[in-house]
Amino acid sequence: MNHGGNIYQFARQVGCLPDQVLDFSANINPEQAVSADNLPVTALGPYADPDYPLLKAALTSRYPYPDGVDIEVFNGASAAIFAVLRWLQPQDVVLYTPLYGEYAQIAKQLGCTVHTVDRFTDVGTAVPKNSTVIFVNPATPDGQLYEMQTLLGHWRQAGCTVLVDESFLDFCPAESVSAYLGEDDKLLLVKSLSKFYGCAGIRIGFVLAATPVIRQLRRLEPAWKLSSFDMAYMQQALANTAFIDQTRQQTRQRRELLAQTLADSGLFTHIYPSQANFLLAELAADGDGQQLQARLATARILIRVCANFTGLTNRHVRFAVKDELAIAQLAKSLQGGVS
Template sequence: MEKNVQLTPAYDSILSIQAYQTGKPIEELSREFGIHDVVKLASNENPMGCSPSVTLAITEHLSQLARYPDGSGYYLKQAIADFTDVNVDQITLGNGSNDILDMIARSFVSNKDAIVYSQYAFIVYSMVAKMQGARGIEVPAKRFGHDLDAMRDAVLNNDNVKVVFIANPNNPTGTLLTTDELREFLQAIPEHVLVVIDEAYIEYSPESNNRGLLDEFEQLILVRTFSKAYGLAGLRVGYALCNAEVAAIINRIRQPFNVSRVAQAAAQAALSDQAFIQRVQQTNQEQMQWLAKQFDALGLGFIPSYANFLMVEVGDAKTVNQKLMEQGVIVRPLAGYGLENWLRITVGLPEDNIRLIDTLHSVLV
């Protein structure tokens, strides 16, 4: 006898979540169009890969795959502590920075609370609010970036705000807030409201170092990742820096062994090779400038970026994106952000960028 089991999610808001849309994988495009010479510029991955020291570290741990990783992440946390000049008890490790964002929300936000974030900011912020059944307060953007004055007012005018998410540099627009702007914002925010600065792309703008703000504001959390400049997107390693008492709460709900043995070793090796990161920064900057000139020549508007991507206005982005894919070039349409005329394009290596511009030119004419 069949039974109709009525299952409902914990919160109605979960039903309004659209599953996160990742960049189309190279393998999928190859299957779909039979193209084997694919250029992927959709997911802001590092086209230079990772440091050679990372592959060596991974190799050394392959014989230990039957063993659980160090659940405390002792050596990686020590390396991060030394690099960032914080205490080990101020660090939380995550399975990528998304894991950290989720843990923060689960630790401090209930279905009676609210989360503040900006329009055109990382879409995961609104997702974690809905996952918690919390109210998401989206503040209109200012010149495609964060309007900190309006975000401050949103916090002060709503007694139940528990967390503010700020992406800096911002994804997908590439805008950047200065440390002075962030300091002024933090000074105006009540101490019981956590301010999370998501610094996934901070290595591309090293001049914006907000580490010092941790010593000034106990409610501040900095979230970083090894997925972008360090080239470890496939291994998923992120971390948070914050007040030790805040970290202790987040670590209570952290899943055991959430960062694998191989990932820990790789991240530690990646962190030790800052010469590689400097080469990544330089190459990205040079290619960003070249792409900007090409977009100008094509008459395309774009937002100056402080990350490793550019947001470009192309008109009918859905059609342009489809035509680019048909020719083996993967970029990221932004209709999910309400930016129907825009594409986000990762800065690639010179040969990738030449292919992009040549293909884009043929698509637009």
């Protein structure tokens, strides 16, 4: 699965309800900015304003950008990425791996030639001239945070169009590339809101880019991409500014607890340092991710085996940062090794 396991299928397999699954496979904040008891009341008619002015105002307040830059919203980050590549129609797309497979799937659907760079070994390697670069920061599945200014200069010299995915950047107090958008019309930023705000069922993502670029993107977009409920929910979530620092602090503490839990299990030879809401770990030489996944399933725990990430193997597994109770249950289930 591109975004973690299918908890519905998993629940059927282990004989429980979906809400009884401890889902460590999907990198979604276990906390929400809007309580289920305070869901917005939304009118079922008339049609929403197709320009989304209230949502865009809320997004602009939360994610400010310089003059000469504009924003466009989409039905999730995946839709945004597809729309950008459909508009660009690039011949060459450069992907920095390890990386989840959705980018390559979209690029291949559009007939692009996909080139890969192993960012673990040589992130600064030369890329094809005038290619389109896609880079995720912090990266997935390992959560490494990159200093972007040098990389942007490297790609600029090659004449590249650059799409930076910052869907996990909210989890750490790091600088966004949005500050550079006003001076580079070949730089675009895409972001998903579901990860940080803990609302995978609310499908909203957005693109920031130079105003002429956004105008061209909009010409290819349908009206009424978003539901009134999704917009009302996200406007309320964005208004909860206290949630930002609370989440960052909580994620950092829980990530440290999760890392210690994985280390104490004795199963892993390497736990990758992360600035995001997940940890990548490598099992010992005789370990098998599928076997560990099967054993944890008996405790209704679902994890992500990363064998389908370019450059990783069946020994690489990823754990989302969950709450303390879930981590304690994981710790108990990890004891005893891989059977």
